[in-house]
């Protein structure tokens with residue numbers, strides 16, 4: 001079966017982030033990037049399904065030139081080939097715009113299964129996969145922990161619900177699933193994998209060649225640090241002093257010890 | 258023109274969506290309406306809800322459609338919005354209105370920043386609101402509730418279930434020490450275990466710790482784990498993403514230990530220490546032990 005995985009590149013976790021002078025995005029100078037966390041689980045699920053059922057794993061990533069690094073890492077982990085939808089670094093597409101490009105890039109692929117992460121760490125919209133399914137006209141399910149392919153033409157998946165509940169869902173293929181973190185153990189790229197990645201196909205598609213995107217229906221007008229609404233009492237100084245001050249407060253002010 | 262609130266049967270957040278919808282309707286000077294699945298209707302599926310609500314929305318023609326940002330909403334509302342060429346403005350925490358034009362505030366980068374998002378073009382626009390952002394009000398002013406009947410679906414869902422019975426009941430613990438990804442590796446877990454011991458606390462964790470298998474799933478706090486409200490919650494190396502906060506913000510006193518002074522967890526903490534947990538936690542344990550054996 002052919003499995004496509006949409007992966008997004010996001011700033012490396014715990015990067016110090018600052019709002020850019022434009023007030024519209026973060027300052028990207030000197031930032032390092034990595035694969036969006038749930039997307040790594042989506043890729044892992046795809047690789048395991050290929051190991052079970054055979055076929056091919058194609059990774060798909062829309063972004064500026066720098067995302068090539070994240071794509072190569074996915075190839076090194078075992079994806080067979082990749083499609084990079086190259087965006088101008090200044091492009092300001094909304095989710096529908098991105099999903100329209102991803103759908104256009106996937107059209108000729110006719111994948112049996114398309115996996116995305118459930119949510120991006122930067123935008124956090126949590127919807128690109130669902131929109132993609134609608135644009136491709138295929139069924140979907142979200143927040144998926146386990147995937148079982150039956151007879152090569154249908155799926156039974158375990159969907160996470162709130163408060164520790166789960167549910168199984170069945171649907172025909174082709175389909176889109178948005179994958180939750182934690183369903184599998186992530187693999188590392190091997191030295192061999194890294195070497196092989198260099199020879200794998202990486203197709204670059206220009207966004208402009210994929211057809212028109214709809215006009216943005218949401219516009220990000222301003223990015224800013226949240227106002228502090230509640231002032232926590234912060235203890236500084238050396239660890240020993242701070243610890244003693246905290247305990248004092250917990251005992252005599254909060255009275256919880 | 259109206260504001261249409263989509264109610265999720267039996268979900269505690271429906272009242273919050275209602276409160277948000279009422280606030281938006283007042284600001285826009287338009288009527289408030291609501292929609293809910295018909296009694297005895299077929300269970301939820303994304304296909305079934307999308308088709309039924311598309312029909313209802315075309316008929317009612319609201320300018321704004323409001324959802325609670327629940328798992329169910331995440332599953333179909335983006336699809337529904339796409340039918341109207343719109344993007345769901347998800348997980349909204351506040352709204353402002355200038356001359357009848359709404360601007361919605363949502364968090365980016367896991368709560369590190371806020372962004373003002375303006376819907377462009379004609380309505381309907383679609384927004385989902387974050388848990389706790391629009392507190393439910395007691396009054397439920399009478400409005401007609403439009404009902405809808407979900408239609409056929411390609412997805413077939415089975416009954417919800419829970420994994421094997423939980424052996425750890427965090428909800429009963431008066432003190433909880435909760436550990437996040439700041440702990441860096443499994444081998445470091447004893448650092449926080451010692452703090453839990455010294456405080457007589459249960460040990461809990463954020464999701465990535467349980468995902469990695471460093472602590473069992475049943476110790477996870479948050480929207481997909483347990484909801485706790487101890488008298489003392491000590492968050493160690495936890496950033497404070499909304500999905501974690503909803504599980505612990507009812508705690509009486511919250512302490513945060515984090516090296517990033519801008520971590521969102523400090524927003525809901527009563528007390529905090531900014532610094533390296535590997536220095537602070539052992540110091541805290543030493544101070545507690547000292548006071549125990551004078």
Ligand SMILES: Cc1cc2nc3c(=O)[nH]c(=O)nc-3n(C[C@H](O)[C@H](O)[C@H](O)COP(=O)(O)OP(=O)(O)OC[C@H]3O[C@@H](n4cnc5c(N)ncnc54)[C@H](O)[C@@H]3O)c2cc1C
Nearest residue numbers: 437438439463464479480481482494495496500501516534
């Ligand atoms: C649908 C859905 C459901 C989810 N359900 C849950 C849930 O139930 N529970 C949950 O917790 N999450 C849940 N999440 C995940 C959530 O969004 C966050 O990704 C997660 O809570 C982050 O965990 P964390 O704070 O431990 O890690 P991070 O966000 O990586 O934070 C680590 C923190 O440690 C600090 N740190 C690093 N090193 C040190 C050091 N040496 N000393 C002190 N501090 C340090 C950093 O400054 C940072 O703030 C869910 C997400 C989704 C999309």
Ligand SMILES: Nc1ncnc2c1ncn2[C@@H]1O[C@H](COP(=O)(O)O)[C@@H](O)[C@H]1O
Nearest residue numbers: 006007062116117119120125126127128
């Ligand atoms: N630019 C992109 N390129 C490839 N995949 C993407 C892109 N943006 C979002 N996705 C996918 O959609 C998921 C959800 O993103 P979001 O809707 O932004 O929360 C991510 O986890 C990715 O799998």
